[in-house]
Amino acid sequence: MIRTGDIRYALRPGVTCLTVPGGAVLLNPPHNEKLTGLTPAQSQALKTLNQGPAAATCELAAESDSVTTLLDRLAGAGWLEVTVRDGDRDLYTLRPFATPPARPSTGDGPRTVLSKFTVIHRDPDGLVLEHPTSWCDLRVHDPRLLALAAGADPTELGLPEALSARIAADLRWGGFTADPAAENRDFTTRSWSAPDLWFHRRSTLGSRTVTWDNFGPTAWAKDEFPQRPARRAPYPGVPIALPAPDLATLRATDPALTAVLEDRRSCRSFDDARPITVAQLAELLYRSARTRSMESTPDGGELPSRPYPSGGSVHELELYPVVRTVDGLAPGMYHYDSFEHALRPVAPADAPAVQRLVRTTAATLANAAEPQLLLLISARAGRVMWSYESVAYANILKHVGVLMQTLYLTATAMNLGAVAQGFSDTAAFTAATGVDELEECNVGSMILGTRAGDR
Template sequence: MEAGQYHPRADIRMEARMRLRRCAAAWLEPREVAAFQLDDLMAGGTGVVSRLAWFAHAPHLSAAVEVQASQVPVLGAVGPLDWVERADLDARFGADAVDALLHAALLLPQPDGEDASADARFRAQGWHPASAVAHIATRWEGVDGPKGMAEQDLDSNEGLLRKHGAPPPHAMPSADPQADVLLPRVDRDAFDGLLDTRATCRNYDTEAAVPLATFSQLMARVFGARGIGHPAPGFDVYKRTSPSGGSLHPTDCFLIVQRVDGIAPGLYRYRIDTHALEPVAPLVAPPQPGDAGTEPLGDAAPRAWNSDELRAFARIAVAGQDFFADAPVLCVLAPRFRRNFWKYRNHAKAYRVCVLDAGHLSQTLQLCATQAGLGPFVTGAINEVDLERAFGMAACEQSPLAVCGFGKRAATLVTSEFDPNRRLWPRE
């Protein structure tokens, strides 16, 4: 369980006068769980036995928890707002069921003073429940994406075609081609040339560093403040070169800096208010080459990482995509949800706006990096949990949605890049 969650005491069943309520958001999933059983194999079966299990997804928990079928009605009988007497629940459903749900932090006791639980922190954010469940449930930890794809023979188009057949067509057929309105052809200009050279980079020069002036310009153009407004007392809004719902710009840029002239390699947070980098002390043990995920720091004090450890963390960040981990600079786009939900509280579209926010910033970075003569990338295949752990984020308060980056392209094409117009390869 995460820090701040309720940890039941040994004498919890003695507190018959305790008042309880359900956690703020919960989704119950009936899931078929398969397990190997030797007895089944010895009896002539396959050895794989399935059972139907219930799992509760709650955004304030780090992972879904299994609950017994007999406990499901309890969650349906207790609301997330009003406190109810535990004795009444014990009488209706049994003390064992109530105990189990308390231990799982799906039922919560009324606190004597200020509520510092993870559920209370979640309530303060203003999440729409369905969005919160989807966000928490789809985060990765310690995933090596390319390895998993290769094991399934899905790391190539041929493997995908064998397994799934042809993809849907790139364009749906016209209902009436004769009625289509053809647009006039346009003359290409220099901006079209820039757009045509904007392609995802998968081959970075692992020796080249980004010049400090170029790095500073990209940070200012993409993540910096272009202006500031004061629509109300105590309410400041910044203007960036990308749009943002409500002009709130909730997305912070955390950085994995590997090779920038004049900047020590390490973890940073870009500050929009001062156009500066705030060093971040890693809150995980130094990763080692080949690691798929991070390990807790434990009792050790945070320290600066060497280049191999930083590269290992970059690889974890992008879920094993080595070609992206070689980039000199990786930008972790992580919204502070409360900044957005302050205006769009418990709003069904608020989380979608956060996703769009990260998308806008990533594409502005793609264009600006291309104009600067650098190769950009953006990926959603990331290990959010490992990034949260290293940068000290709480998932329901701030969480990565994408990682993008940039740097000098290598002189040799090793990993294929989609460059159908041959604007980038072969390199001169």
């Protein structure tokens, strides 16, 4: 790092500076920039920058205009992180991951506060302010900055006026502050919630993530933690064996794929006088979600095969039928053991948490009816998170989507009614199963049964 006045500069993480005859090359794959025509002072400054934190005590001559020009150029292109200081105390660092925009004008404007999209959290490097659409992160070193960002009076924090103005300008430059009236007036910014936008940008490639470092199937946990087993530990109840359908007959008698796709509809009215049978539930589960086979990898990994796709073949999803009225099956909550094609009791029908789960369907079904069968989808998140970085939960939700479509199409082929819910009670699921939500969490639900009017 090098320091001049109250600003300290460093190459942003991932950047390397290679000195070559007549200049230097800045590398941050897939980006690079060649610097030519450098003065001796500029070349020395680049060498100092390349030494990293050990060079923090090195000073540049304040009168070296050529070095100041070079630093401004590199910072303006996003090659440098900039730390603003108050005397000998670091206040914050602007760490770019894209080319910065032009600084906004400093004239008077509408009152600005932290944007509703700004997220403050802790990571391995400390506290950080993030905005999903920003070009940089703001690393917080002094807690006074948080108070100032929240609207505290600078004079009460002991910060010089000029420094407070610099902080306000940098917060606005990074997009961390906004006019609250404008954010609520514009449909685009009002319609997005902070967690939705942050999740979207954090789980996709873009300006923040341009390489596969710490993104995607990195198997980051391989040398530290054992992979979670493919098969969930069974619940202690006596399993209920389910009949398996004759797939050869179904291949010959099932309606055509086009007919199933065209006939699929969400069903919100069911016929309780003629409920779904346990044989139909067994067929639905077998055709949609059974574990067909298991492949073992050379390093001891387990890759199941099921009728629906799963990224990396991890198959982290589990199914929990919550039965109110299924002919041939007692009411209650069950777990589907996809390896044995069996149901294992989880909780009785009169358990408060199970009753809460059933009540959540009132907003989905016609006339606030209760379901014949509620099928909860959970995720043993560690199966995915052991391998994937940044995109793990996004992949889980994609898997939920393909499983829901598989259930929809199978139910349609069987002339059953089905409707997916856009929500479920995750707290009630945790209470009913007794599992740690970070180990296994509810991520989807569907309602199934005999459609009304299909006599």
